[in-house]
Amino acid sequence: MGDEALIRLEDVHFGYGSHAVFSGLSMDIPKGKITAIMGPSGTGKTTLLELVTGQRHADRGEVRIHGRNLGTLSRKALFRLRREMGLLFQEGALFSDLSVFENVAFPLREHTRLSNILIHHLVLMKLEAVGLRGAALLNPSELSGGMARRVALARSIVLDPVMMFYDEPLVGLDPIAMGVILRLIVHLNKTLGMTSVIVTHDVKEVLKIADGSYIISEGRVVAQGSPSGLAQSRDPWVRQFLEGAPDGPVPFNYPARDFASDLFASGALP
Amino acid sequence: MPIRLILDFLAAVGQRAWFFGATCVAAPRALRRPALIVEQVFFVGSVSVILIGVGGLFVGLVLALQFYTALSRFGATSSLGGLVALALLRELGPVLTALLFAGRAGTSLASELGLMRATRQIDAMEVMAVDPMRRIVAPRFLAGIVSMPLLAGIFSAMGILGAYLVGVKMMGLDPGVFWSSMQHEVSFHSDFVNGLIKSAVFGAACTLIAVYEGFHARPSAEGVGQATTRSVVISSMAILALDFILTAFMY
Numbered sequence: 001m002g003d004e005a006l007i008r009l010e011d012v013h014f015g016y017g018s019h020a021v022f023s024g025l026s027m028d029i030p031k032g033k034i035t036a037i038m039g040p041s042g043t044g045k046t047t048l049l050e051l052v053t054g055q056r057h058a059d060r061g062e063v064r065i066h067g068r069n070l071g072t073l074s075r076k077a078l079f080r081l082r083r084e085m086g087l088l089f090q091e092g093a094l095f096s097d098l099s100v101f102e103n104v105a106f107p108l109r110e111h112t113r114l115s116n117i118l119i120h121h122l123v124l125m126k127l128e129a130v131g132l133r134g135a136a137l138l139n140p141s142e143l144s145g146g147m148a149r150r151v152a153l154a155r156s157i158v159l160d161p162v163m164m165f166y167d168e169p170l171v172g173l174d175p176i177a178m179g180v181i182l183r184l185i186v187h188l189n190k191t192l193g194m195t196s197v198i199v200t201h202d203v204k205e206v207l208k209i210a211d212g213s214y215i216i217s218e219g220r221v222v223a224q225g226s227p228s229g230l231a232q233s234r235d236p237w238v239r240q241f242l243e244g245a246p247d248g249p250v251p252f253n254y255p256a257r258d259f260a261s262d263l264f265a266s267g268a269l270p
Numbered sequence: 271m272p273i274r275l276i277l278d279f280l281a282a283v284g285q286r287a288w289f290f291g292a293t294c295v296a297a298p299r300a301l302r303r304p305a306l307i308v309e310q311v312f313f314v315g316s317v318s319v320i321l322i323g324v325g326g327l328f329v330g331l332v333l334a335l336q337f338y339t340a341l342s343r344f345g346a347t348s349s350l351g352g353l354v355a356l357a358l359l360r361e362l363g364p365v366l367t368a369l370l371f372a373g374r375a376g377t378s379l380a381s382e383l384g385l386m387r388a389t390r391q392i393d394a395m396e397v398m399a400v401d402p403m404r405r406i407v408a409p410r411f412l413a414g415i416v417s418m419p420l421l422a423g424i425f426s427a428m429g430i431l432g433a434y435l436v437g438v439k440m441m442g443l444d445p446g447v448f449w450s451s452m453q454h455e456v457s458f459h460s461d462f463v464n465g466l467i468k469s470a471v472f473g474a475a476c477t478l479i480a481v482y483e484g485f486h487a488r489p490s491a492e493g494v495g496q497a498t499t500r501s502v503v504i505s506s507m508a509i510l511a512l513d514f515i516l517t518a519f520m521y
Contacts, residue, residue, distance in 0.1 A: 053397050055393065055396065082397060082398070087397045089390050089393070091389055093394035096389065097382075106400075107400075110398070
């Protein structure tokens with residue numbers, strides 16, 4: 001990926017207490033492209049997004065955006081940088097006390113001094129983009145999971161961010177909603193020139209739209225490259241992950257002692 | 271082990287003190303958006319006003335009955351009005367209002383914020399570069415300070431009405447004697463204003479505790495429930511302890 005990197009992680013170490021999540025993670029996320037970050041459950045994909053949005057800071061190593069190290073930014077500077085970011089939460093995280101319209105209007109009301117008419121127009125435009133203009137007056141509790149995620153998407157793009165992060169955008173969606181979200185991601189990326197980062201384990205779907213991808217496991221990048229490059233990889237680990245084989249370099253079973261001795265040992269279990 | 275407990279206790283106190291400080295820092299900026307505060311005053315007021323009105327009425331009824339029997343032994347029933355008003359304005363109004371408030375508005379604040387934490391609404395706000403201390407915590411805190419004295423006022427007024435019903439309508443006390451003893455006994459500064467100050471302090475403490483517990487709830491259904499329970503327990507203790515301290519200084 002020879003393009004200019006907007007986001008750069010250099011030798012990032014991070015852990016919760018004694019449990020290490022990342023040990024020496026490095027990656028470049030190029031400007032204006034869709035980058036997929038994939039890995040099995042529990043590899044810290046969500047934590048990665050928390051590091052990139054400055055919700056958590058790396059224990060060691062650097063996370064740089066526009067060349068600026070997030071770890072050394074003041075809270076004020078970090079908040080200014082976050083206005084260029086959009087994050088689509090897996091849960092949607094819509095404000096339950098506000099209507100769909102007010103949810104999407106929220107960043108505008110907080111960060112701009114636009115007139116009500118302008119806010120109205122902008123919100124309806126964004127809702128139209130996700131196909132939910134008709135749902136503007138509903139409450140979040142009246143939405144299905146897929147709809148809530150599309151409203152959350154409209155809310156996260158309402159300030160026209162430079163970079164957009166998607167946390168598991170396809171989890172729990174039916175195939176149609178999945179297609180809708182994928183098309184939206186591509187559409188937003190192309191029309192607004194956003195840098196998009198998709199964190200996911202829906203390998204097949206996301207590789208169709210990604211320009212580049214990283215596979216992370218056990219705290220570091222195990223493979224990277226274009227989707228076609230990954231598809232031709234001979235690495236057994238990558239093959240297992242892409243094909244979803246139950247056993248291989250990544251064992252299906254949680255480490256345990258021998259099955260037979262576990263079954264027949266007397267008094268071993270409570 | 272006891273050292274560990276002491277350290278944990280100190281850490282908990284420190285976290286709450288820090289939260290209080292951060293809220294105070296955020297409060298002036300929240301003042302610039304009075305609409306958010308008014309919305310919260312309306313919310314806490316609308317959930318508690320009926321409870322507090324009815325509670326006040328019954329407390330007044332009971333107080334008047336008790337005082338009437340006690341006073342009639344000394345033939346001093348003429349001072350019933352003043353006695354009830356003093357008891358309500360100085361102590362029972364602020365304290366009982368705060369306890370009812372902690373049970374009603376405090377729990378809904380704690381569970382509301384706990385739910386916002388569990389569904390990641392607070393994280394979402396942070397990522398949108400909106401400071402939750404300024405947008406969520408400070409308006410609720412200020413609303414607590416504003417609405418508690420108002421609610422305590424309603425409580426005391428309803429209590430006095432209850433005492434009037436028992437003393438005058440039921441026991442046949444002369445209404446003029448009832449009201450004039452009240453006017454004679456109650457001083458504006460040392461009784462009414464001090465009562466208001468007490469309830470403003472209770473309002474600050476109650477909302478701060480409820481919001482703190484909700485804000486730091488563990489992000490699960492269990493966590494929200496625990497935060498709600500803890501907010502009532504801690505608020506009630508804090509109200510009674512603060513009441514002692516304030517009373518010692520005031521009277």
